[in-house]
Amino acid sequence: xxxxxxxILPAGLxxxxxxxxSAGCPRIISQSPYLTIALEWMERGDCIVGVSRYDRxxxxxxxxxxxxxxxxxxxxxxxxxxxxxWSDADTMELVxxxxxxxxxxxxxxxLAGFDVVETxxxxxxxxxxxxxxxxxxxxxxxxxxxxxxxxREAAAYCNAEIGTLAVRIVTLKGENFxxxxxxxxxxxKELAEQMK
Numbered sequence: 667x668x669x670x671x672x673x674i675l676p677a678g679l680x681x682x683x684x685x686x687x688s689a690g691c692p693r694i695i696s697q698s699p700y701l702t703i704a705l706e707w708m709e710r711g712d713c714i715v716g717v718s719r720y721d722r723x724x725x726x727x728x729x730x731x732x733x734x735x736x737x738x739x740x741x742x743x744x745x746x747x748x749x750x751x752w753s754d755a756d757t758m759e760l761v762x763x764x765x766x767x768x769x770x771x772x773x774x775x776x777l778a779g780f781d782v783v784e785t786x787x788x789x790x791x792x793x794x795x796x797x798x799x800x801x802x803x804x805x806x807x808x809x810x811x812x813x814x815x816x817x818r819e820a821a822a823y824c825n826a827e828i829g830t831l832a833v834r835i836v837t838l839k840g841e842n843f844x845x846x847x848x849x850x851x852x853x854x855k856e857l858a859e860q861m862k
Contacts, residue, residue, distance in 0.1 A: 695728050695739055696721065697749035701771065705748065707848035716742045736761035805831050816840035836860045 695716040696702040702721050705711055716728040716739065726742060729735030731752045739747065740763045747768045749758060755770060762768040798804045805813060815837045829835070838860065842853030 692745035693743060695742060695744045695747045697728065697731050697734060697747065697753060701748050701750065703849055715744065734758065734761045739763065801827055802831065805833060812836055814838060816843050 691710075691713040693715045694705060694710060694713045696705055696714050697718045699718065699721045702711075702714060702717055702723060705714060714723065714725060716726045717723050718730050719727045720730065721727075726738060727735070728738045728742070731750055732754070734747075734749070734753065734757065739761050744763065744766045747758065747762055747766060749768070749770055751770050751772050753770055758768050758770065798807065801813075810833055812834045813831060813836070815835055817837055817840050836857075838853060838856055842849045842856065
């Protein structure tokens, strides 16, 4: 599994390996929390000098994926800016200081389908034009043996309707599934434990 996950960021590995930095730790700005997690997994967390506004690390903020803060980025004198393909290439070129490298990685939205009910009360990801009014209707229609509930740690509320379903509910830590990266390994481990 580790081999598969390391393929998610092959260009990142090459970029990190090719940087010629005297201290052995390039100054990295991570423009996405999932990229920060991946950098930590690749043992480059100590090299991160700035993060997006959505990151939980206590480091200087550099805007977001779509609206990077060029002035904040320039102040941090990065060797490498790592961002997702949601970032506009031209915008990233404009905010990348001279001498720094910018790396846009694919995969930012590849697991977005896990957030199936983000537009509740309608579930719309099954078939185009075939909306299902709520989770109970979906369960009645599909008759699953198990419903997996991926919950955010920071969720202000939960869907109480899930507790009324006449099926087995397996609740998993959503942060391990919502974005591609090494946390997926933790999610799979948690899933294996829950399914015993």
